[in-house]
Amino acid sequence: MNLAIEVSNISKKFGQKTVLDSVNINVPQGSVYGFLGNNGAGKSTFIRVLLGLLNANSGNVKIHSQLINRRDVSYINSIGCLVDSPCLYFHLTPKEFLGITCKIKGLAKSAIGETLDIVNMSAHLNVPMERFSLGMKQRIALANALLGKPKLLILDEPTNGLDPEGMKEIRLLLKSLPEQTGATVFLSSHLLDEIQKTASHVGILHQGKMKIESSLSELMGQQASSLDLITPSAEKLKQHFLQKNISSELISSQHLRINEVKKDQCGDLNRQVIHAGFDLMESRFNQATLENLFLQLVGSQTLEVPTC
Amino acid sequence: MLVKLIHIELIKTKRSLALLMMFLSPLMVLLINLLQLLHNEGKLVSEHGWSIFWLSNSALWGYFMMPLYIALITALLNGNEHRSNGWRFMMTLPIKQKDLFLAKLILAWIYLIGASLVLFVSTFISIICLEAFGVSGSNILSFDVLESLMYSIVGCLTILTIHHIVSWRWKNIVVSLGLGVVATMSITQLSHTKYWHLDPWTYILLSTNGSDPKVQVLAISYSLAITVILIVIALFWLGRREVSC
Numbered sequence: 001m002n003l004a005i006e007v008s009n010i011s012k013k014f015g016q017k018t019v020l021d022s023v024n025i026n027v028p029q030g031s032v033y034g035f036l037g038n039n040g041a042g043k044s045t046f047i048r049v050l051l052g053l054l055n056a057n058s059g060n061v062k063i064h065s066q067l068i069n070r071r072d073v074s075y076i077n078s079i080g081c082l083v084d085s086p087c088l089y090f091h092l093t094p095k096e097f098l099g100i101t102c103k104i105k106g107l108a109k110s111a112i113g114e115t116l117d118i119v120n121m122s123a124h125l126n127v128p129m130e131r132f133s134l135g136m137k138q139r140i141a142l143a144n145a146l147l148g149k150p151k152l153l154i155l156d157e158p159t160n161g162l163d164p165e166g167m168k169e170i171r172l173l174l175k176s177l178p179e180q181t182g183a184t185v186f187l188s189s190h191l192l193d194e195i196q197k198t199a200s201h202v203g204i205l206h207q208g209k210m211k212i213e214s215s216l217s218e219l220m221g222q223q224a225s226s227l228d229l230i231t232p233s234a235e236k237l238k239q240h241f242l243q244k245n246i247s248s249e250l251i252s253s254q255h256l257r258i259n260e261v262k263k264d265q266c267g268d269l270n271r272q273v274i275h276a277g278f279d280l281m282e283s284r285f286n287q288a289t290l291e292n293l294f295l296q297l298v299g300s301q302t303l304e305v306p307t308c
Numbered sequence: 309m310l311v312k313l314i315h316i317e318l319i320k321t322k323r324s325l326a327l328l329m330m331f332l333s334p335l336m337v338l339l340i341n342l343l344q345l346l347h348n349e350g351k352l353v354s355e356h357g358w359s360i361f362w363l364s365n366s367a368l369w370g371y372f373m374m375p376l377y378i379a380l381i382t383a384l385l386n387g388n389e390h391r392s393n394g395w396r397f398m399m400t401l402p403i404k405q406k407d408l409f410l411a412k413l414i415l416a417w418i419y420l421i422g423a424s425l426v427l428f429v430s431t432f433i434s435i436i437c438l439e440a441f442g443v444s445g446s447n448i449l450s451f452d453v454l455e456s457l458m459y460s461i462v463g464c465l466t467i468l469t470i471h472h473i474v475s476w477r478w479k480n481i482v483v484s485l486g487l488g489v490v491a492t493m494s495i496t497q498l499s500h501t502k503y504w505h506l507d508p509w510t511y512i513l514l515s516t517n518g519s520d521p522k523v524q525v526l527a528i529s530y531s532l533a534i535t536v537i538l539i540v541i542a543l544f545w546l547g548r549r550e551v552s553c
Contacts (some may be wrong), residue, residue, distance in 0.1 A: 051400050076402040087397035089388060091323045100316050104401045128323065 002029040003065070004152050004184035005050065010059035012045055019045045021208040022059070027186055027201070030178045034199030034216070035188040036294060042208040043188045044084055047156050050186075051081060063152065077105055080150035082158055086141030090130040094121060094140050097129065098147060107148045115143040118173065134161035142170065149181050156188045171198050196290040206298045216290070223288030227261040227269060230254055230282035237278050244272075254281075261285070313403065313411035314418075320388050321415075326381060330419050333377040334427035337368045338434060345438075357446035358435050362453040365431050369424070370460045370512045371495060378468050379488025381419050385412050386475040386484075405546045413472050413539075420464065424457045456516035462528050463515025465535040466508040467491070473542050505530055 005027035012020040019042045027033045037043045048054040050061055052068050061068045066075050089097055098112045116122040119139040129137060138161045145153055158174070159167045175198050177183045189195055195202065196216070203213040212219070231237055234256040241248045241258070246269075249257045258269065266285050273280050321327065341364050345353065352360050389395045398408055435448055475484040491509045499510040505526070514527035 053396065053399055071404075073402040073404060076400065079400075081400050083396055083400060085393065087393035089320055089392050089394060092320070096319055096322065100319065101401060103312055103316060104403055 001026075003027060004029045004031075004063070005033075005186060006062040006065070007050070008059050008061075010046070010049055010056045010061065012042075012049055012054065012056050019208050020049065020056070023205070023208070023210050025203055025210065025213060027184060029184050030182060031200045032174060032178060032185040032187060032198055033201045033203065034195035035186060035203050035205065036190065036192065036195060036290075037188075037205035038190065038298060041205045043205055044156055046205065047081075047083055047154060047188060050154060051076070051079070051083065053083075078151040079154060080145035080147060080152070081154040081156075082141045082145045083154075083156050085160070086137045088129050088137055088140060090132075090137075091128055093126045093128055094143070095125045097140065098144055101144055101147050105148055111147055115146050118146060119143045120169070135163060135166055138162055139166070149183065151183055153177065153183055153185045153187075155185065157190075158187065159189070159191065159194060167194065174198055192289070192291045192294055202290065204294060204297055211297045212293075219293065220288055220290075223293055225261055225263065225288045226286045227258045227266055228282075228284040228286060229256045229258070229269075229273060229280065230284075231256065231273070231278050231280055233278060237273065237276075240276055240278070263287070309403065309407055310411055310414075313407055314415050317385065317411050317415045320394075321385070324384060324388070326384050326419060329377065329380055329384070330423045331426055333373050333380075334369065334423050335430060337365055337373045337427060338430050341365050341368065342434060345443075353438075353443055353445035359447045359450055359452075361435065361445075362431060362447070362450040365427060366453050366456055366460070366516060367513075369427055369457075370463075370516050372492060374420070374423075374460065374464060374512055375467060375492040375495070375509055376488050377423055378416070378420065378464060378471050379485050381416050382412075382468065382471040383475045383481045383484040385416055386472070387479075387481055390479040406543045409472075409476065409542060409546055410539075412476070413469065416468060416472060417461075417465070420468065421461055424461055428454055428457055459515040459524065459528060460512050463511045463513075463531045466511055466531045466538070469535050469538045469542070470508065473538065508534060 003026050005025060007023060007025040010020055010023045011018065023042075023046060025035075035043060035046075045054065049056050050063075050068075052073070063075050064078060068075055094116060095112055098115065099109065101107070102109055102111055113122060113125070116125060119142050121136065121139050121143060124132070124136065129140060132140070138158070142155075142158055145155060145158075153174075155174075159170050162170060171194060174185050174187065177185055178200075187195065187199060199216050201213075201215050202219060204211040228251075229237065232254055234250055234252070234254050237256050238248050238250050241256075246258065249259060251257050261269070263285060266283070270280065270283050273283075341361060344364070345361060389398065399405065431453075432449060439448065471484055471488065474487055475481070478484065491507075494507050495509050495513055498504050498507040499513050504510045504514060504523075508531070511527045511531040514523050515531065517524050517527070
């Protein structure tokens with residue numbers, strides 16, 4: 001497997017405080033990698049180490065198989081990034097601002113218009129950015145990251161400040177990039193729903209340590225879904241299922257939960273309840289979500305999940 | 309890359325006060341001296357010629373306004389980055405901090421040369437205008453002053469580098485401006501003593517001192533030598549320093 005980012009045993013301390021503790025990450029080329037973590041988990045610090053803005057105390061980072069080194073900054077040519085809040089010179093226009101990146105990376109000026117088209121900002125080419133809303137500034141920062149179709153995009157909270165429509169646009173754009181340009185997207189966020197809709201791979205960082213790293217489909221496949229049944233006689237229904245060797249969990253006198261259920265089994269289970277003469281007031285399928293998994297992982301300190 | 313970066317730094321000063329200050333600072337000096345000239349109804353010019361006007365302009369510039377202008381322009385160029393998270397933006401591009409440091413220093417120097425030229429040209433234009441209004445004197449064009457302005461541009465390199473380092477390092481503009489004001493006051497106290505070489509702010513004034521060529525050469529030499537040492541230390545420090553933003 002070709003890796004766009006290969007991080008081995010990265011540790012970073014600020015004084016006595018360990019912010020990153022032997023972090024290992026492997027980001028496959030052409031993937032959309034969702035990097036999750038609570039506020040303060042160390043995501044932004046990790047991204048800064050990745051970009052060479054901070055030096056790690058130990059470990060090393062390879063980008064496209066090249067060991068990064070601040071003395072040789074050529075590797076940054078293939079990276080587009082957005083770190084934390086947008087870094088813009090607000091008194092400049094998007095044309096002038098994006099011109100800085102074009103000039104340094106040696107890109108044609110036509111790239112500015114093309115990229116502004118992608119983020120729907122071409123109408124504001126010559127307007128000083130101090131007049132922009134937060135969402136517009138975020139779009140310009142994103143346009144800057146996309147300039148020159150980089151092979152690797154490193155984005156820290158790219159949908160910050162965007163309205164729902166904007167978030168959807170960016171999500172679709174990021175999802176389509178690997179197919180369209182072959183780019184790899186490394187996406188850091190605490191918006192679990194966004195990551196679940198966008199990413200092909202996921203890594204979860206908690207208190208400076210990697211809790212899990214896997215492809216999203218594999219991860220979701222391991223997660224059990226459940227069916228909640230609301231009936232006035234939940235206890236009797238539990239006995240009924242027990243006779244049929246179906247284990248269930250009594251949540252309350254009217255609430256029964258059947259764990260490890262696949263979606264296509266729900267119809268059959270609902271039919272069984274009704275045929276057995278029970279009143280079924282509500283049937284609710286609980287799809288395994290990244291949010292559930294995340295809460296499980298970061299909520300339980302004793303939970304042991306092997307890192308990849 | 310350095311030329312590219314200087315151009316980029318120039319673009320960043322668009323719509324900022326940098327260009328305005330380049331004109332305003334020397335014009336303030338000219339205005340003060342013009343008012344003084346008009347106050348004594350041009351008698352000094354009639355007695356001593358225009359040399360007195362040229363000298364008072366270059367002295368006030370070197371003594372007072374140039375050190376303050378240096379504090380202002382370096383604070384402005386680096387403040388751009390502090391305000392906009394620009395350090396982080398620039399360091400995620402394929403450039404080195406060392407190059408950025410040098411580009412900003414060189415641009416600040418270019419602005420300073422520009423301001424000195426504005427002073428020279430505006431002084432000449434004001435003399436022509438005053439001649440037209442009947443104030444007449446000898447030495448309408450003083451190449452000695454142009455020469456001393458050029459020396460001051462070299463003499464100021466040390467404090468330009470000091471101010472650049474200070475405003476690169478400290479976000480708060482008050483640090484740079486405060487240093488500029490306090491150190492400018494020290495010129496009056498130390499420039500006439502044997503300890504002048506300990507105060508780099510005196511180098512500007514003494515590098516323009518045509519009456520004592522020995523001191524003039526020393527001031528320029530000190531300025532160049534200390535500037536080189538400071539730049540070497542700063543580049544070494546930047547090579548080790550992380551981008552703390």
